[in-house]
Amino acid sequence: MVQLFLSRPESDGSGDKNIVEERISLLQRLESILWSVITSAGRYEARLWLCNTISCIHSITARDQHDLFVELLRSKQPRQDLAAKLLHMIFEKRPERVGPIIANKSSMLENFFEGNPRRILQWFDNFASAGESEHRRGSRAISQFAFVNRDICWEELEWKGKHGQSPAVVATKPHYFHDLDVLQTIENFLEYVPDFWSSSELAESVKDGEILSIDVEYFVEQFVKLMYVENSDDVWALIDEFLLEEQFSCLSQKLLVVLDECWLLNFLRSLAKLIHSNIKCNKFKFPACWLEILLATCNNSCVSLDELLLLNAVITQGRQILRLISDEEHIEEKESMEELLRNDMAFSTAEHWSLMKECQKKQQPLALKLVGLQSWLIHYYLSRECKTPQNFELMFVDNGINFRKADEYSLVRSEEFLKEGSSDVDKHDLARGYHRKRKRDRKKRMKKYVHDDSSVDELVEFETLNGWQGLQSGRSWLLSTDGYSCAWNMADIPEHLSRLCFMTWMKWVCSKW
Structure with a gap:
């Protein structure tokens, strides 16, 4: 049965040093196999995983996040691709703040419509029909300007x-504007009525930013020019405002994926100077606490991007790594890992905590890596050995985890489920009891339907269907590990418990740094 080592023994006994050294060697070889799997199809996905973790960092202030991204935008080699991505976000979330800037750029509007019938019709062919109260979009601007300047x-x-x-x-009959040849009229205005393009009527029609939806790429390109060619104060003020208001998580998820590895590493080094580790982080209350601690305690040069990509993948993407290993293209890595772990000897509690002591003596990146790999092994073993509800419940009992089935209200304590002092035989008897009960239930169902052949056919179909559903969803439990706050199914428990192991072990390791 898989041991989770969730509590440190009271006695300070030490494990076999040779076994601990062998475990470190095994973890290092495991690292090589997993790195091969993670990077087999390129490193983009691993970078994406890391960006998602960065987005979970919680200790960055609004001013700090503003300065971080402005530093990227105003670097000596301007990142226009990053600027374009940011502008897309602003146009989507704050169009009403973009509209007034466009309203003051008459040449931008003229160029937008000149020689483009599709844009002209989308914006200006919106006159009110009979019974409607007013024109919309550019149609309102044409009608108002035409009357005032008739x-x-x-x-x-x-x-x-x-x-x-x-x-x-x-x-008296505004719907007559439907008889207007919009395309020819706008072409006439472009050539003979220049005042229209700087008029208050047209400016008012675009102030809400709705015009962006017609061709957002055009305006992104124009605003990038305003940023880097004209150095427009209005556009930079808009960007400053957005970077101060938007959530760091959203900015990171949307923008960091644009950066190549060199830029991403530089961003992390700048980020490290701004992180303020706190008590909640030291207690691993947030998903990215390990990264915050690492960045806050390490010198900029002591951790490479490769190490960060591997660490993040092992700590946060355990299930995805298992899926990758199961792919046909990774048969060689899968066989290598199975060979590596085939003779993996049982790790005692004393030896496990001796390994944690060794981690305390090592530099933070290496310590995190060893703890992360050890927790991933927990994920791997749970996925391999716990295939049935009975397997899971016995594992809960062995590790002192109280639980109750998600569809029941009675709490099952591990000491009640399997009283202290019970032997391994008791556990096997318990498992056999489950199987006997399932057989009895199956016989009862068969007796119920045996009088009718058609009913038997229905029973077979029903059993097959429910068997398939069981494999997909399985049983769910409420666990004491998170205060019974949510139901965990069989597919999610290995990931949940391996992360719990990582946080439990790292809290102890970090407490000694």
Whole structure:
């Protein structure tokens, strides 16, 4: 049965040093195998995993996050791809703040519509029909400007009928604007009515930022030019405001994936200077606490990006690594790992905590790596050995984890489930009891349906279907490990418990640093 080593023994006995050294050697060879699997299809996915973990860092202030990303945007080699990604975020989340900047750029608007019938029709062909109260988008701007300036521009309005419409008639029947040849009219305005493009009417129509939806890439390109060619104060002020308001998690998830490895490592080094480790972090209350502690305690040069990618993958992506190993393309790595672990001797509690003591003596990156690999082994062994609800419940009992089935209310304490002093025979008897009960239940169901052949066929189909469903979802339990706060199913428990092991062990290791 898998031992989780969730509590340190009261006696300070030490394990066999040779076994501890052999375990460290095994973990180092395991590291080589896992690194091969993680990077087999390139390193992009591993970088994406790391970016997701960075986004969980909780100790960064709004001003710090602003300074971090502005440093990237204003570097000696400007990251225009990063700027474009950021502008996409701003356009999506704050279009009403972008609109006023566009409203003041008449040449940008002229160029946007010139020679592009699709854009013209999408923006200006939105006149109100009979019964509707008002025109929308650019149609409102045309109608308002044309009435106010009818002496200089009414003749530039092109109508689809045999004759045009007078201002007096259209004023009483606004739906007549539906007879306007919008495409030809806007082309006339582009050539003969330059005042329209700097008018208050057109500016008002674009202030809400809705125009961005017509062709967002055009405006991204224009705003990048405003940033790096014209150094527009308005655009940089917009960016400053957004970087101060937006969540660090969202900025990291969206923007860091654009960076190559060199830039990402430089970002992490800048980030390390701003991290303020706190009590909650030392107690591993958040998913990225291990990374915060590592960045806060290490010199910039003592940890490489390769180490960070491996550490993060092992600590946060245990299930995904197992899936990768199971792929056909990783048969060689799978066989190597099985060969490595085939003779893996049972690790006693004393030897495990002796390993943790050794981790305390090592540099933080190496200590984290060893603890992370050891916790991943827990994930691997749980996934391999716990295949049935009975396996899981016996494992809970062996490790002192209280539990109850998610669909029941009675709490099952480990000491009640298997009283102190019970032998291994008791456990085997318990397991056999489960199997006998299942056989009895199956016989009862068969007797119930035996009188009808068609019912037997239905029973077989029902049993097969439910068997498949059981493999997919399995039983769920509420566990004492998280205060019975949520139900854990068979697929999720290995990951949950391996992360619990990692946090438990690291809290003890960090307490001695």
